[in-house]
Amino acid sequence: MKTITVVGMGYIGLPTAITLARGGFDVCGFDVNTAVLDSLRAGKLHIVEPGLQEALTETIESGRLTFSDTCPTSDAYIICVPTPFSVENGKRRADLKYVDSAAATVGRAIKPGALVILESTVPPRTTERMAKVLEESSGLSRDQFHTAHCPERIIPGQMLRELRENDFFLLPLQEISEVGLQVLRGETTLTPFGSEPLRLRHDDCLLVNGTPALHFFHC
Numbered sequence: 001m002k003t004i005t006v007v008g009m010g011y012i013g014l015p016t017a018i019t020l021a022r023g024g025f026d027v028c029g030f031d032v033n034t035a036v037l038d039s040l041r042a043g044k045l046h047i048v049e050p051g052l053q054e055a056l057t058e059t060i061e062s063g064r065l066t067f068s069d070t071c072p073t074s075d076a077y078i079i080c081v082p083t084p085f086s087v088e089n090g091k092r093r094a095d096l097k098y099v100d101s102a103a104a105t106v107g108r109a110i111k112p113g114a115l116v117i118l119e120s121t122v123p124p125r126t127t128e129r130m131a132k133v134l135e136e137s138s139g140l141s142r143d144q145f146h147t148a149h150c151p152e153r154i155i156p157g158q159m160l161r162e163l164r165e166n167d168f169f170l171l172p173l174q175e176i177s178e179v180g181l182q183v184l185r186g187e188t189t190l191t192p193f194g195s196e197p198l199r200l201r202h203d204d205c206l207l208v209n210g211t212p213a214l215h216f217f218h219c
């Protein structure tokens with residue numbers, strides 16, 4: 001079984017982690033907020049989302065979802081940390097400090113072959129920026145790990161259904177999409193969509209309903 005670490009146990013990361021665990025992956029929910037982790041370990045939700053409490057209980061009892069304040073070594077990582085706006089000279093800019101910090105932490109944990117997916121809402125070229133941080137903190141070269149952007153589109157109030165029914169689009173930074181996907185394929189009960197490997201060289205092309213885009217998984 002492939003292991004996945006979801007970074008950031010908030011409104012997006014927690015339902016994502018629970019859905020992946022329900023799909024048969026071994027999932028670690030990593031967060032820097034120990035109060036959030038303590039609550040989740042006790043089986044208590046800190047966010048409001050229909051059906052999520054039952055799903056949390058089920059996945060904790062199954063043993064497939066654990067929580068940690070230390071980022072473990074995993075086959076894949078999904079980064080779901082905040083990207084608030086800051087204002088500079090009257091212009092709104094995405095504050096990427098949480099993405100940078102999360103990438104640096106993940107970089108210290110990854111081994112060659114890992115896949116790191118950026119799920120936070122980010123401006124163009126942030127996946128490239130994340131890859132540079134990963135390279136610096138891991139000591140690995142860019143051809144030793146895989147990166148991709150998978151923009152989140154689930155709607156609060158319907159997250160569990162949307163996580164099951166929506167198609168996810170994985171936009172790889174390098175020309176390695178098929179290799180990267182193999183990390184998440186394999187021994188899973190999720191039904192992967194077959195897809196042609198992409199030949200994108202530019203990251204963050206948010207083409208949600210069109211091509212080029214790669215169906216990530218559908219569970």
Ligand SMILES: NC(=O)c1ccc[n+]([C@@H]2O[C@H](COP(=O)([O-])OP(=O)(O)OC[C@H]3O[C@@H](n4cnc5c(N)ncnc54)[C@H](O)[C@@H]3O)[C@@H](O)[C@H]2O)c1
Nearest residue numbers: 008009010011012031032033080081083101102120121152
């Ligand atoms: N909430 C939504 O409805 C929604 C919808 C679409 C996209 N998004 C995007 O998804 C991303 C996550 O949003 P959210 O609403 O889940 O945020 P959130 O504030 O609910 O949760 C973020 C979590 O990340 C943790 N965190 C922060 N820095 C960290 C680090 N360096 N390492 C580990 N954990 C860290 C925080 O402690 C927090 O628990 C944002 O980019 C947001 O714009 C959110």
